[in-house]
Amino acid sequence: MSDAARTYLSGIQPSGLLHLGNYFGAIERHVALQERPGRHYYFIADYHALTTVHDAELLRRNVFETAVAYLALGLDPERAVLFRQSDVPEVTEIAWLLACVTGMGLLERAHSYKDKVARGIKPSVGLFTYPVLMAADILAYDSELVPVGRDQVQHVEMTQDMATRFNETFGSRVFVRPEMLMPETAAARKVPGLDGQKMSKSYGNDLWIFESGKKLRKRVNRIVTDSRPPEEPKDPDELFLFDLLALFLPPDELEGLRDAVRRGGPGAPGYGDLKARLAEAIEERFAPARARREELLAHPERVEEVLSAGGAEARRKATEVRDRAYRACGLR
Numbered sequence: 001m002s003d004a005a006r007t008y009l010s011g012i013q014p015s016g017l018l019h020l021g022n023y024f025g026a027i028e029r030h031v032a033l034q035e036r037p038g039r040h041y042y043f044i045a046d047y048h049a050l051t052t053v054h055d056a057e058l059l060r061r062n063v064f065e066t067a068v069a070y071l072a073l074g075l076d077p078e079r080a081v082l083f084r085q086s087d088v089p090e091v092t093e094i095a096w097l098l099a100c101v102t103g104m105g106l107l108e109r110a111h112s113y114k115d116k117v118a119r120g121i122k123p124s125v126g127l128f129t130y131p132v133l134m135a136a137d138i139l140a141y142d143s144e145l146v147p148v149g150r151d152q153v154q155h156v157e158m159t160q161d162m163a164t165r166f167n168e169t170f171g172s173r174v175f176v177r178p179e180m181l182m183p184e185t186a187a188a189r190k191v192p193g194l195d196g197q198k199m200s201k202s203y204g205n206d207l208w209i210f211e212s213g214k215k216l217r218k219r220v221n222r223i224v225t226d227s228r229p230p231e232e233p234k235d236p237d238e239l240f241l242f243d244l245l246a247l248f249l250p251p252d253e254l255e256g257l258r259d260a261v262r263r264g265g266p267g268a269p270g271y272g273d274l275k276a277r278l279a280e281a282i283e284e285r286f287a288p289a290r291a292r293r294e295e296l297l298a299h300p301e302r303v304e305e306v307l308s309a310g311g312a313e314a315r316r317k318a319t320e321v322r323d324r325a326y327r328a329c330g331l332r
Contacts, residue, residue, distance in 0.1 A: 052121065156179075174324050210290050231266060
């Protein structure tokens with residue numbers, strides 16, 4: 001079977017307003033993949049968000065904002081199933097079944113757990129067992145292809161290990177072994193934050209997808225640069241500002257700016273010029289999506305209808321897989 005006729009699944013955690021890293025690292029790709037025939041499941045990982053978000057109203061707002069963002073940016077409910085993770089409680093049952101055959105050593109090797117603890121996040125049991133619930137999210141829908149970035153490869157590898165272990169333990173092919181769908185080289189674009197590190201809400205260096213006007217320009221102006229004057233020649237490869245410009249500008253314009261900065265001299269663009277062009281390009285790129293977002297905000301019931309319908313469809317599939325797993329291990 002070709003990749004185009006298989007089942008795809010991915011999720012995104014509603015831990016805050018979605019930023020450019022979320023868009024270019026995941027959302028843009030998810031929207032493009034729905035053009036392929038097959039089943040497409042995209043969930044808002046509110047169970048996972050509980051490892052860091054402990055404000056009920058904030059979590060509800062974040063879930064709603066995430067759904068609005070996906071719909072405004074082009075996800076089509078007629079071609080992809082968009083749903084809240086918590087609308088499918090069967091995934092927690094599957095997670096327990098997986099936990100019963102998963103070794104502690106596998107979880108102790110999880111990069112994401114180590115990274116979050118290193119950043120000062122309190123190591124709860126939920127954070128430690130996060131990969132088990134993530135595996136259940138993937139396996140609950142017989143997912144065959146999981147779109148991931150290079151920093152998420154381990155999550156799918158751990159899911160493969162858990163699926164294989166369960167199937168071997170109970171002598172039955174209950175779970176489909178998923179494969180990673182890596183981005184093509186052209187799509188694997190670097191999205192630095194305002195300080196040059198990876199863009200992240202937790203680092204406070206992010207830029208909201210739907211920011212506009214004066215707030216957008218003010219935020220873009222916070223991009224870290226040095227104090228060299230415009231006329232001084234510079235290597236554009238050493239300026240992460242160009243990594244952001246590359247996300248929005250056509251190749252010929254981008255190369256023209258790179259050449260001008262490389263040459264320096266009178267008339268060369270300064271950092272302020274480059275930042276102004278970036279803000280303008282962001283405004284242009286997301287203008288249609290901002291308009292759709294405003295329309296959705298004016299009709300929140302439409303968003304809820306999409307999530308409820310998606311949850312019901314996803315739950316039907318997860319129940320089928322849960323029941324298959326129960327029968328294999330002797331429950332019910």
